[in-house]
Amino acid sequence: MKTNEKNKGIPLEKGQTFPLTIKRLGINGEGVGYFKKQVVFVPGALPNEEVVVEATNISAKFAEGKVKKIRKASPHRVDPPCPIYHECGGCQLQHLSYEKQLHEKRDIVVQAMERFSGLDLGKTDIRQTIGMEDPWNYRNKSQFQTGLRNGKVIAGLYSKNSHHLVNIDHCIVQHEATNKAVQTVKQILQDLKVSIYDERKRKGIVRTIVCRVGFKSGQVQIVLITAQENLPRKDLIVSEIKKRLPEVKSIMQNVNGEKTSLIFGDKTVHLDGEEVIQEQLGDLTFDLSARAFFQLNPVQTVKLYDEVKKAAQLTGKEKIVDAYCGVGTIGMWLADGAKEIRGMDTIADSVEDAKKNAKKHGFKNATYVKGTAEHWLPKWLGEGWRPDAVVVDPPRTGCDQKLLGAILKVKPKKFIYVSCNPSTLAKDIKTLSKAYKVEYIQPVDMFPHTAHVECVVQFTLKRDN
Numbered sequence: 001m002k003t004n005e006k007n008k009g010i011p012l013e014k015g016q017t018f019p020l021t022i023k024r025l026g027i028n029g030e031g032v033g034y035f036k037k038q039v040v041f042v043p044g045a046l047p048n049e050e051v052v053v054e055a056t057n058i059s060a061k062f063a064e065g066k067v068k069k070i071r072k073a074s075p076h077r078v079d080p081p082c083p084i085y086h087e088c089g090g091c092q093l094q095h096l097s098y099e100k101q102l103h104e105k106r107d108i109v110v111q112a113m114e115r116f117s118g119l120d121l122g123k124t125d126i127r128q129t130i131g132m133e134d135p136w137n138y139r140n141k142s143q144f145q146t147g148l149r150n151g152k153v154i155a156g157l158y159s160k161n162s163h164h165l166v167n168i169d170h171c172i173v174q175h176e177a178t179n180k181a182v183q184t185v186k187q188i189l190q191d192l193k194v195s196i197y198d199e200r201k202r203k204g205i206v207r208t209i210v211c212r213v214g215f216k217s218g219q220v221q222i223v224l225i226t227a228q229e230n231l232p233r234k235d236l237i238v239s240e241i242k243k244r245l246p247e248v249k250s251i252m253q254n255v256n257g258e259k260t261s262l263i264f265g266d267k268t269v270h271l272d273g274e275e276v277i278q279e280q281l282g283d284l285t286f287d288l289s290a291r292a293f294f295q296l297n298p299v300q301t302v303k304l305y306d307e308v309k310k311a312a313q314l315t316g317k318e319k320i321v322d323a324y325c326g327v328g329t330i331g332m333w334l335a336d337g338a339k340e341i342r343g344m345d346t347i348a349d350s351v352e353d354a355k356k357n358a359k360k361h362g363f364k365n366a367t368y369v370k371g372t373a374e375h376w377l378p379k380w381l382g383e384g385w386r387p388d389a390v391v392v393d394p395p396r397t398g399c400d401q402k403l404l405g406a407i408l409k410v411k412p413k414k415f416i417y418v419s420c421n422p423s424t425l426a427k428d429i430k431t432l433s434k435a436y437k438v439e440y441i442q443p444v445d446m447f448p449h450t451a452h453v454e455c456v457v458q459f460t461l462k463r464d465n
């Protein structure tokens with residue numbers, strides 16, 4: 001066998017086929033096996049399967065491959081119900097039974113902890129993943145890029161690691177209201193011959209159709225992301241949306257002329273209806289602006305927030321920081337058991353929504369500010385304000401070192417970390433372990449059929465702190 005010239009460590013060549021036993025699932029839901037001690041990632045392969053793999057990519061430390069043949073299939077393999085599952089890439093685990101997905105997601109957390117956290121796993125309580133009773137149609141929001149194919153307007157997601165736009169007519173993890181709205185808006189853009197953005201030529205106008213629905217309110221918001229502010233036939237687009245989709249409560253435009261993978265630009269324009277839609281979680285109703293973050297699976301959000309409440313064990317006397325607060329949901333979920341809440345978020349619209357939401361619910365003890373958690377917490381500490389409890393819910397990148405430093409300095413008695421990325425969580429746990437002990441990690445499945453897993457971590461101060 002020839003060794004790849006550039007990557008002497010990997011005993012494989014691109015295009016080579018070889019047998020592989022899959023040992024586990026990787027963080028992106030791919031099968032992971034070892035060929036002559038080299039790690040190989042194989043999307044679509046499952047733990048304990050014996051597969052024949054074709055090497056598709058060889059890099060310095062690992063290889064990637066695609067399944068050519070399954071010699072021994074996992075008893076947990078199922079037929080993916082989505083007809084475009086293999087093309088789309090939005091889901092990664094539809095070929096695995098849901099029950100087993102929950103088991104594997106816990107394992108993904110265990111692996112991340114093993115690699116990065118420094119925790120003694122024999123002594124760490126990593127609980128079973130909390131799943132969803134009906135794990136379909138759970139997403140309240142879609143963000144579909146637009147394109148033209150054979151003169152027709154298409155909208156969907158880019159295939160994994162490519163610029164091939166997959167047209168999605170019906171997505172089985174999306175709420176039906178978003179499916180209907182996106183299809184209809186697509187048709188309106190087609191009927192009115194609206195200019196569609198061409199990513200390669202960087203020409204054209206409509207880039208993305210964003211649609212969000214309130215599960216409880218049934219209200220729908222459409223946001224058209226455009227490459228320039230001038231949107232020809234704007235009035236006609238709006239009147240057609242109102243005519244064909246009476247459930248649409250809010251029509252917005254957001255301008256993003258940049259060459260970027262970020263969906264939203266800085267400028268949002270109100271086109272028609274309300275500027276916000278409403279969503280209800282438990283007894284609380286939240287106003288949601290176009291740009292505001294809101295959890296994508298409202299059914300599981302209630303379970304996630306209940307886990308935060310359980311982990312916080314508030315007495316009603318605490319001053320709480322809701323770091324990375326979005327529209328203020330976690331803080332308000334806990335507010336009944338708190339003396340004061342302070343939250344911050346980098347998105348101005350989220351902060352404004354949080355303020356309005358707190359006011360609407362009569363929470364007088366809540367303050368929200370725009371900016372980073374790493375700026376505000378140290379600032380508050382500097383002013384002599386000390387929280388008793390801190391909840392952090394950062395994006396996938398995890399917490400900034402400056403924020404972790406501030407937490408280690410003030411050492412709140414109660415500290416809860418909500419994470420959507422086990423790897424960054426594990427790294428942050430390592431930093432936090434200077435003062436904190438992990439009591440338990442509770443995985444929650446917010447995104448069935450994808451490799452994502454959310455975790456709630458309860459920390460307690462170590463004895464000598």
Ligand SMILES: C[S@@+](CC[C@H](N)C(=O)[O-])C[C@H]1O[C@@H](n2cnc3c(N)ncnc32)[C@H](O)[C@@H]1O
Pocket residue numbers: 293294295323324325326327328329330344345346347350371372373374393394395400420
């Ligand atoms: C995972 S979301 C959580 C939002 C909210 N806790 C919830 O449950 O809906 C993360 C939020 O952090 C905000 N964000 C990102 N970087 C931030 C930073 N450095 N400081 C504060 N907020 C940040 C984002 O705008 C987003 O709203």
